[in-house]
Amino acid sequence: QAEEEGYEEYGQYEEQYGDQGCMDMGQGGDMGKGEADYPSVRSPSDLLSFCVKSSGASKWECGICGQFSHSGRHQVRNHVESKHFPTTFQYPCNYCDKTCNTKKGLEVHVSEKHRNH
Numbered sequence: 001q002a003e004e005e006g007y008e009e010y011g012q013y014e015e016q017y018g019d020q021g022c023m024d025m026g027q028g029g030d031m032g033k034g035e036a037d038y039p040s041v042r043s044p045s046d047l048l049s050f051c052v053k054s055s056g057a058s059k060w061e062c063g064i065c066g067q068f069s070h071s072g073r074h075q076v077r078n079h080v081e082s083k084h085f086p087t088t089f090q091y092p093c094n095y096c097d098k099t100c101n102t103k104k105g106l107e108v109h110v111s112e113k114h115r116n117h
Contacts, residue, residue: 044081044089044103051076078104 052063059069060076068079081102091106095114100106
């Protein structure tokens with residue numbers, strides 16, 4: 001059975017992933033499974049192609065590992081990025097020098113560090 005994870009609040013995401021979705025300029029990260037195997041991934045929107053839904057199924061599933069499913073396609077997209085393409089894209093913060101490796105990491109960072117913006 002595929003595992004379902006949802007993040008009702010940003011704090012839940014940060015509890016699980018900590019600050020691994022963000023980094024200060026110059027820090028490296030581990031290459032996730034899939035990054036080297038899928039050179040056609042050129043933009044963050046390409047990650048949606050790994051979100052699959054079988055005919056008649058109610059949940060989207062990770063098409064790479066099959067270990068994550070969720071009713072929301074974008075939650076599966078966030079899984080694909082954080083687990084399989086963790087250093088493929090860079091998301092700079094508009095309010096400080098922080099750069100995040102995932103879109104969700106940037107959202108969490110902005111909500112936690114720049115609440116008034």
